[in-house]
Amino acid sequence: MENREKLLELKVGVFVLVGLAVIAAMIIEFGLTREGFRKFYHLTVDIPDANGLLKGSDVQLAGARIGYVSEKPRILPTIGAVAIEIRVFQEIKIPRSARFEVGSSGLLGDRYVSVVMGKKFDPRTFNPNDPDQVYADGEKIEGTRAGGIEELAAKGSDVMDELKSALVKLKDTTSDLDKRLDQLLSDANLKNMKDTFANLKTTSASFVDASKDLNVVIQNAQSAIDAAKQTMTTTNGAAGDLRGAIADARKVLRKATEGDGVIAALLSNRELGENVKALISNLRQRGLLFYRDTAPRPSPSPAKRAISR
Numbered sequence: 001m002e003n004r005e006k007l008l009e010l011k012v013g014v015f016v017l018v019g020l021a022v023i024a025a026m027i028i029e030f031g032l033t034r035e036g037f038r039k040f041y042h043l044t045v046d047i048p049d050a051n052g053l054l055k056g057s058d059v060q061l062a063g064a065r066i067g068y069v070s071e072k073p074r075i076l077p078t079i080g081a082v083a084i085e086i087r088v089f090q091e092i093k094i095p096r097s098a099r100f101e102v103g104s105s106g107l108l109g110d111r112y113v114s115v116v117m118g119k120k121f122d123p124r125t126f127n128p129n130d131p132d133q134v135y136a137d138g139e140k141i142e143g144t145r146a147g148g149i150e151e152l153a154a155k156g157s158d159v160m161d162e163l164k165s166a167l168v169k170l171k172d173t174t175s176d177l178d179k180r181l182d183q184l185l186s187d188a189n190l191k192n193m194k195d196t197f198a199n200l201k202t203t204s205a206s207f208v209d210a211s212k213d214l215n216v217v218i219q220n221a222q223s224a225i226d227a228a229k230q231t232m233t234t235t236n237g238a239a240g241d242l243r244g245a246i247a248d249a250r251k252v253l254r255k256a257t258e259g260d261g262v263i264a265a266l267l268s269n270r271e272l273g274e275n276v277k278a279l280i281s282n283l284r285q286r287g288l289l290f291y292r293d294t295a296p297r298p299s300p301s302p303a304k305r306a307i308s309r
Contacts (some may be wrong), residue, residue, distance in 0.1 A: 037230035039090035040067065041137035044075040045100045045113065047073075047144065053102055059086050060103075065094045069113060084143070086113055093128035094135050097121045100143035113143075151205045 015096035050073040067088035076082050088094065097118035104111050127133055135141065185188070 042086040043086050044140045046081045046082045047145040048081045058112040060112050
């Protein structure tokens with residue numbers, strides 16, 4: 001009987017030990033205490049604003065957890081930023097070109113410290129074993145705050161204020177426009193506009209009539225131009241005929257003065273010319289029936305005197 005009770009107690013004891021071991025393993029595996037078995041190095045990040053960041057928040061690199069926030073954020077003596085103590089897994093080497101900022105999981109998610117690679121980071125030349133390229137234990141780093149829902153809300157508030165101001169200006173402009181339209185559409189202005197359109201209609205009709213008269217004037221002017229052209233053509237023809245007549249007269253005169261006819265003799269022989277004059281004078285005085293040569297004979301020319309000698 002006693003042996004059976006001892007065996008039962010032994011079984012219960014073994015069962016309890018196994019249960020405690022399973023519970024301890026689950027705590028180590030799924031709780032924060034599991035990190036007590038890993039090695040870390042310590043970094044301090046100064047960030048302007050760590051709103052929403054708590055002790056135990058994750059430190060992530062490209063979405064993977066590489067550490068956690070070991071202490072609550074504390075205010076720096078300058079009161080311009082807060083210091084965040086983080087612990088990073090020993091095997092994870094963070095390049096000096098990386099920047100630290102506070103991010104969030106979605107718009108309303110938990111806050112965490114995000115490690116973002118810089119633009120100058122080149123994985124081909126990165127050497128994690130080079131202390132000049134990676135952060136060492138205990139270093140202090142200047143971090144930044146990434147835009148979150150608060151920053152979006154602040155920007156949205158500014159935008160809404162600007163929109164409100166623009167709406168007020170639009171309202172004032174619309175009110176002023178309404179007043180101006182009321183003034184513009186007053187009875188006096190409408191009457192003036194009506195009179196203006198009536199005058200414009202009358203002016204248009206007068207312009208049409210003037211255009212008709214102008215067409216008549218243009219037609220008359222065209223007829224005058226055509227008549228002038230015809231006159232010029234006739235004048236040119238008459239001038240041509242006159243030039244021909246002058247040429248013919250010149251030919252006759254040349255033939256008369258240079259030929260062998262009577263006219264040429266009268267023009268070239270002085271004695272013959274005087275005889276003709278005497279004949280005409282006697283005919284005028286006595287007539288043809290009582291004609292008598294009473295005119296003195298002209299003295300012979302020097303040429304004939306020389307011949308007679």
